[in-house]
Amino acid sequence: xxxxxxxxxxxxxxxxxxxxxxxxxxxxxxxxxxxxxxxxxxxxxxxxxxxxxxxxxxxxxxxxxxxxxxxxxxxxxxxxxxxxxxxxxxxxxxxxxxxxxxxxxxxxxxxxxxxxxxxxxxxxxxxxxxxxxxxxxxxxxxxxxxxxxxxxxxxxxxxxxxxxxxxxxxxxxxxxxxxxxxxxx
Numbered sequence: 001x002x003x004x005x006x007x008x009x010x011x012x013x014x015x016x017x018x019x020x021x022x023x024x025x026x027x028x029x030x031x032x033x034x035x036x037x038x039x040x041x042x043x044x045x046x047x048x049x050x051x052x053x054x055x056x057x058x059x060x061x062x063x064x065x066x067x068x069x070x071x072x073x074x075x076x077x078x079x080x081x082x083x084x085x086x087x088x089x090x091x092x093x094x095x096x097x098x099x100x101x102x103x104x105x106x107x108x109x110x111x112x113x114x115x116x117x118x119x120x121x122x123x124x125x126x127x128x129x130x131x132x133x134x135x136x137x138x139x140x141x142x143x144x145x146x147x148x149x150x151x152x153x154x155x156x157x158x159x160x161x162x163x164x165x166x167x168x169x170x171x172x173x174x175x176x177x178x179x180x181x182x183x184x185x
Contacts, residue, residue, distance in 0.1 A: 037170040038171045040160055040169040045129065047132070050143075052145070058144075061107055061142065063111055063140060084102060088156075088157050088179040092159045093172045094112035094118060095118035096109035101183030102183070108120040109143075111139070113138075113139040116170070117163075118143075119133070119161060119169060120132065120133045121157065122155050123157075125156070131145075134164075155178070157175065158175050159173060160173035160174075
């Protein structure tokens with residue numbers, strides 16, 4: 001009888017430890033804030049650019065989750081995108097970003113009211129220094145950074161959060177795939 005009690009206690013302790021480890025190692029969901037923000041280390045010399053409000057009448061991308069948007073990756077790959085199409089849509093907690101090939105415009109959307117700004121890092125495949133477009137306009141807004149990238153190059157987006165008071169970037173973060181600057185896949 002005493003042996004059964006020890007077995008039950010051992011099993012209960014093992015199950016509790018397993019449940020605790022599952023809770024502690026679960027990844028953060030894109031729509032949920034991390035309990036403690038982790039700082040993102042940026043390469044030295046990254047230029048931070050404050051985004052501007054889109055021009056009046058601009059066809060801004062949706063701030064809604066991609067699952068709700070009618071989009072077919074296969075169709076987009078076959079057809080040439082419209083001039084105002086925002087490519088490479090990427091999101092993480094509180095931030096959304098995409099690239100408009102006509103005019104080389106980077107869009108940074110802020111989706112969470114948490115005192116931080118949305119940030120979209122832009123990297124090229126031809127060695128141009130990385131830059132970060134920051135949206136300081138507030139929650140549920142888009143900011144744009146108008147750039148001039150080499151038409152034969154590709155860009156890659158990295159979305160995360162930015163704390164303007166400290167000048168630091170924070171996870172969760174997410175990366176897009178490579179996006180052709182000319183919009184032709």
